[in-house]
Amino acid sequence: MWEYTEIVKDHLKNPRNVGKMENPSAIGEAGSLVCGDMLKLYLKIDDNGIVQDAKFQTFGCGSAIASSSILTEMIIGKSVDEVKKITNQDIVDALGGLPPAKIHCSVMGHEALEDALNNYYGVEP
Numbered sequence: 001m002w003e004y005t006e007i008v009k010d011h012l013k014n015p016r017n018v019g020k021m022e023n024p025s026a027i028g029e030a031g032s033l034v035c036g037d038m039l040k041l042y043l044k045i046d047d048n049g050i051v052q053d054a055k056f057q058t059f060g061c062g063s064a065i066a067s068s069s070i071l072t073e074m075i076i077g078k079s080v081d082e083v084k085k086i087t088n089q090d091i092v093d094a095l096g097g098l099p100p101a102k103i104h105c106s107v108m109g110h111e112a113l114e115d116a117l118n119n120y121y122g123v124e125p
């Protein structure tokens with residue numbers, strides 16, 4: 001059995017910002033090669049480049065849900081320039097840590113964020 005922090009358990013029991021977004025400014029998708037799970041991240045970005053809203057949908061495990069949930073909280077209200085600087089380690093740290101075998105679940109969140117930012121800037125995959 002994995003050992004999870006209270007923060008992970010909280011976001012798992014009560015995930016924030018789950019669901020689909022209508023008319024997002026950007027969409028990011030990522031899949032994990034490790035487990036085959038998927039994540040979709042939606043961003044609403046205003047004219048000043050501030051993330052006004054973020055939502056996610058995932059077929060991933062509990063750690064993916066917790067990572068995505070806390071990621072949305074980390075990026076809402078921030079500028080895209082600040083969001084760009086968020087690392088995978090920042091997500092893991094915000095959760096108070098993840099078991100080593102579950103780090104790839106948070107990597108999926110970070111990759112979906114990078115994909116969404118590329119989508120926002122019009123970079124083709």
Ligand code: FES
Pocket residue numbers: 032035036037060061062063064102104105108
């Ligand atoms: Fe697939 Fe966690 S095991 S995302």
